[in-house]
Each structure stands twice: as structure tokens, then as C-alpha cells.
Amino acid sequence: MKILVVDDSRVMRQIVVRTLRQAGYGKCEIVEAGDGAEAIDKVGQEQPDLVLSDWNMPNMSGLDLLNRLRADGDGRPFGFVTSEGSEPMRNSAESAGANFLIAKPFTPEQFRDALEPVLG
């Protein structure tokens, strides 16, 4: 099982990886990208089972990343991990084809609840 963590903040990628471990996904292989554009390359190279992406990033936002993947026919599981958890954001995420949205700050329990239906 491979998870791609996309965030322009190095510390936040580290915190997401730590939280994945705490949520019981410590055995997953983790790959990282610093923005949406880098994530496009990593998806092609690494073929992750799940993409966990920030929304607000330079170069290519998380929403643009998701739109690009879906436009290319890539339906792999995709979840946002973002500081904006309002209903309009959740609706936008769902409309674009995201499986879930986890709002920062988050807990390992929230990760487990969001990832379990997707990864089992």
C-alpha cells in the first residue's frame, strides 16, 4: 500500500506522515510531493493507492491537481488534508471527485475514519 502526501509545507508533510502512523497506517509506503505539479509526476512514477493533498499550494493547487487527475481518467482515491473545512469547501471537494476532506488541525481518529472506507 502506497500513499502520496502532497503539501508545500515540509513540517506539515511530516505531521501528516506521523498521524498516518498513529492511525495505524505505519506499514504503508509514503511518498511526498511539494505541490500539485510535482504530485502529477509522482502519481505517474509511483502509482500510489491514495493521494492525500493540501488544497492551498503554489504552482498547482490541490483542487487543480484533482481536476487534472480526473480529467486524465485517473480515478484513484484522493483526499484533501486542508486548513479549510467549511461546507462550501467540502462540497467543492466532493463535486471534483474527492473521497474525503480532513480539516487541519486533525487527529489520528479523523484519519482512521476517513481512510478506512477507502483503504480498508
Place this chain on the structure above:
Amino acid sequence: MSAMIDTEVPAEVLVDIVGDVFESLLGEEAGRPYLVPYAEVGTPVSSEIGIDGGWSGRVVLRMPRAMAEHITGTLFALPADLVAESDLRDVIGELINVIGGNVKGMLPGTNALTLPSTDLEPGAETDRTALCLQWAGQPIHISMPTVPTGLAEPTPSGTEADTERSEP
């Protein structure tokens, strides 16, 4: 206490947001910042994020550099004196990014969030409306100055208020 002026987010809610972010990043044992009377932040660093739309302004965080270095060291598991400036910018930028995102969700209308910007040598404090919180015995300022639409953009990279954040 209602120290904030001219904003849609009550002081208590803003304090809660900052508390949740600190607790989530640093653990319950680190304690939550709490509201105290205004005090100057010595040798500060700052980060800010713009919000533009139904409410247009900035959310600004100032804290002592030593506190920012301590937090950064804790998060990267490094001694505070070995913290790189790029990591310091990354951490204070992400702090305001999470705080700003939470604030944005409480504001009226449709709003857009800019990317965060950071400043490791900000000028003297001019915003006396800032909320003053205390954490680890030191003051932290959080403020929400309003600005005209279109001005809530991050300062271009390479200037004093640098948008650069650490990359892998």
C-alpha cells in the same frame, strides 16, 4: 474580554482556534495559549495570510523568535539552536495557514485564501488591537487587520516579507 475590533470573529473563537492548532501540533502536554493583557513581543518573527472576498484583510501572527525556534525544533526533533531559517519560515507559515483557513470558514460570503508569507525581522508592532495570548510564559500576538480588496496578496518572494517556505 473582547479585544478584537472590527472583525467577524470573536476574540474567544480566535483564541480557541490558536489553542486547537498549538495543541494539535505540539500535543496536549504543551498547553494551550490563553488570553492576557497586551504586552510587546520581544525579538519577534511574524507570518500572515490574506483573505479576500466577503471579508478582506489579513490574519497576522507574531511571536518571539526563540518561541518559534523552540516550536520548530520540537516539530523537526532538532535542538532549537540548530533550526534552519527555511524550517522556521515553514513552521510559522504553516501555523498561520491553518489558523487562517479556520478563520476563513467563519467569515461571511465567499472568500479566497492567499498563500502565507513570513518575516523573520518584522518592524515594531503598530497594531495595538492585536489579541495578546500567552504560551510558555511569552506573549503571542494575533490580529486581523482589514485591508481594501486586492491588497491581501503575499509579498513577492525575495523581499523582506518572504513567501519562500522550505521545500524538500
